[in-house]
Amino acid sequence: MKNHFTYLFSSTTLGLLSLKNRLVRSATFEGKADENGHPTELNLDFYRRLAEGGVGLIITGLAYPEKEDKLPRALNLEDDSYLDLLSKVQAAIHSVGNECKVVIQIGHTGRQVPLRIDRRPVAPSPNFGTFHGQDAT
Numbered sequence: 001m002k003n004h005f006t007y008l009f010s011s012t013t014l015g016l017l018s019l020k021n022r023l024v025r026s027a028t029f030e031g032k033a034d035e036n037g038h039p040t041e042l043n044l045d046f047y048r049r050l051a052e053g054g055v056g057l058i059i060t061g062l063a064y065p066e067k068e069d070k071l072p073r074a075l076n077l078e079d080d081s082y083l084d085l086l087s088k089v090q091a092a093i094h095s096v097g098n099e100c101k102v103v104i105q106i107g108h109t110g111r112q113v114p115l116r117i118d119r120r121p122v123a124p125s126p127n128f129g130t131f132h133g134q135d136a137t
Helices: 041-052 080-093
Strands: 011-012 017-019 057-066 101-104
Touching: 017 101, 041 057, 041 080, 057 080, 080 101
Parallel strands: 057 101
Antiparallel strands: 011 017
16 A cells, blocks of 8 residues: 655754654643643653654743743743753653654743733733733733
């Protein structure tokens, strides 16, 4: 039987990143970090299992650069002290040993930031956000 997916499973490059195949796990919000944005065993197991599935590239869920604009239980990139903790995610993926690559999605929640912050959210649109029902600035 002819393999209809030869191209999908062929290696490729994305900029300087060499990938073993063209299967990419896109970024989604997992909500598996702890309240401080540290990766948990649940995070590590999740990414390890994705790598075991054979994808060529995993894009992590949203990691926030500022605590004021975070989603609950998202990964934290607020300062360099979190880099050692985030290296555990990379280590979990690479421990599978199948050449899966990983990149991190850095994101700002914009108008979807939870209401518990002390300021109006900053966003490109004044439309209402999902979490709070206020206009953005």
